[in-house]
Amino acid sequence: MRLLYSFILRFFLFVFLQSFIFNQLEINTYVHIMIAPLYIMLLPFDTSVIRLLFVAFLLGLCIDSLSNTFGLHASSLLVFAYLRPLVFRWFSPRDGYDTIKKPTIFDMGYTWFILVFGILLFFHHLWFFFIESFSFQELLLILLKTLPSLVLSFIVCIILQTLFLKKSK
Numbered sequence: 001m002r003l004l005y006s007f008i009l010r011f012f013l014f015v016f017l018q019s020f021i022f023n024q025l026e027i028n029t030y031v032h033i034m035i036a037p038l039y040i041m042l043l044p045f046d047t048s049v050i051r052l053l054f055v056a057f058l059l060g061l062c063i064d065s066l067s068n069t070f071g072l073h074a075s076s077l078l079v080f081a082y083l084r085p086l087v088f089r090w091f092s093p094r095d096g097y098d099t100i101k102k103p104t105i106f107d108m109g110y111t112w113f114i115l116v117f118g119i120l121l122f123f124h125h126l127w128f129f130f131i132e133s134f135s136f137q138e139l140l141l142i143l144l145k146t147l148p149s150l151v152l153s154f155i156v157c158i159i160l161q162t163l164f165l166k167k168s169k
Helices: 002-022 036-041 049-068 073-092 108-135 136-165
Strands: none
Touching: 002 036, 002 049, 002 108, 036 049, 036 108, 036 136, 049 073, 073 108, 108 136
16 A cells, blocks of 8 residues: 555656756757656566556656646557566566566666666657657757657656665565
8 A cells, every 4th residue: 555655746746857947948849858768667577568657657647737748658658568578578588587576776786777777768758759840851950859868858758767766665
């Protein structure tokens, strides 16, 4: 029960941080910091795909309603949640994932986290900016927004983990 309360509290914290802090930052026209995918990433390994998709849609819908982004966050978080089990399977240890561990940088190691979260975050950002422009003719602009946003979002997500998470026992 305590674990459920921590996930609910973390859910509202991510909605607040993304909507009221990171969506309001004007760094550059090409850079948007998105930390909401980290919430989906930190869900337990044994979370079902249906539950992942539901939580991702709910998280994205809350952020979209507070940010006036008309479904951009919801659709890109759905892509993230849909690809998560596939990418996890690609980088799965030989014996499978330990259910005691969490998909964090501390429990799974830097290499695993950088590869897995980096791939998932890249597809999240690519989808977000593609849906935002909704045109293949602006592919260069999409990439110009995706790459710096990806790097900065990734760095912020790692900083958030090191500040607020601890290693599992």
